[in-house]
Amino acid sequence: MTTPIRLGIVGLGAMGRHLLAEALDHPDFTVTHAVDLAPATVAALQDEHPAVQFSTSIADVISAADVDAVYLATPPATHAALVVPALEAGQAVFCEKPLAVSADDAAAMLKAAEGKAAGVNFSLSDRQSTRYVEQAIADGRVGDVLGVEIRLAFPVWPRGFQAEATWVGERAQGGFVREVFSHFAYLTDRLVGPLRAVHTELEHRTPASETAAYGLMKAGEIPVQLSGLVGAAGPESYEWELRGTRQSYRLTGWRDLFVAEDNEWRPVELTGELGSEGTRLTLFAQAVRGEHPRDLADFAAGERVRSVVEAFHH
Known part of the structure; x- marks a missing residue:
């Protein structure tokens, strides 16, 4: 029987708590430590999960001798200061996206990750929809890829589940x-090729983060367009559309995939595991044990995404 990997979690906001719940039931892991800077959060979770050591001290996880692997769910500007010492201490790292904000931080993380088990939690990296379109391109069913369009709309930002962050x-x-487009930038990078920014623009109506984003990028010579809005009436919407000469594909709401060969979009029936934090934990465990699962995004992919995302902020 394989010995479970001792996992420490840093950051217990929405994503940290979600992955904690997944990891507690995961056969590849034993959650031994979890850390957050908010004492009330730590106290509440300690009562719920007495077998896990909760604390407000990051040193209980980062570089700790009794922790084999770290899941990091803290703000992106803090990633390098936590990831680099963890990797240098021999711990594997599963990091939330975006990898970093600054190029210097990303470079330090990439250097520390050389030859180490390190992954980025892009939610589309192991989705069945991703693999389906990837195979359709490889098989020639798509024909020539003509372009990609990404459309995002939010009634409010931050979304309700992120309000505390x-x-x-x-x-x-x-x-x-950074928070949403980065997932679709990863998807495009993987299926079509690395992105370079041609023209990017953000609008701000308040001192807070952007209320609109417009971008033209290219993957090689293939145009990739982004349009995003905050304050739009109606439900949140997430659409990624790839247009080919033989087939086109549309991904909506993260997991609903449609195909068009003529004038009609038809749903694609996907079978098997759709992809989740649980399945990505399995991939991370494989990486910790020396394998190289292709559906776990590595730091190099994270840096390519970071680079095009930050082009909107300069």
Whole structure:
């Protein structure tokens, strides 16, 4: 029987608590430590999960001898200061996106990750929809890829489940381009090729993060467009659309995939595991044990995404 990986979690906001719940039931992991700077959060979770050691001391996880791997769910500007010492101490790292905000931080993280088990939690990295379109391109069913369009709309920002994370609504580290577009930038990078910014623009109606984003990028010579709005009436919407000469694909709401070969969009019936934090934890465990799962985004992919995302902020 394989010995469970001793996992420490740093950051117990919405994502940290979600992954904690997944990891507690995951056969590859034993959650031994979890850290947050908010004493009330730590106290409440300690009561719920007495077998886990909760604290407000980051040193209980980062570089700790009794922690094999770290999941990091803290604001992106803090990532390098936590990831680098963890990797240098021999711990594996599963980091929330975006990888970093600054190029210097990202470079330090990439250097520390050389030859180490390190991944970035892009939610589309192991989705069945991602693999389906990837295979359709490889098989030639799509034909030539003509372009990609990404459309995002939010009634409010930050979204309700992120309301406690004030940094998500601030310009320095937050905004929907970093928090949401980064997932679709990863998807495009993986399926079509690395992105370079041609023209990017953000609008701000308040001192907070962006209220609109417009961008033209290219993957090679393939145009990739982003349009995003905050304050739009109606439900949140997330659409990624790839247009080909033979087939086109549309991904909506993160997991609903449609295909068009003529004048009609038809749903694609996906089978098997759709992809989740639980399945990405399995991939991370494989990386910790020396494998190289292709559906776990690595730091190099994280840096390519960071680079095009930050082009909107300069």
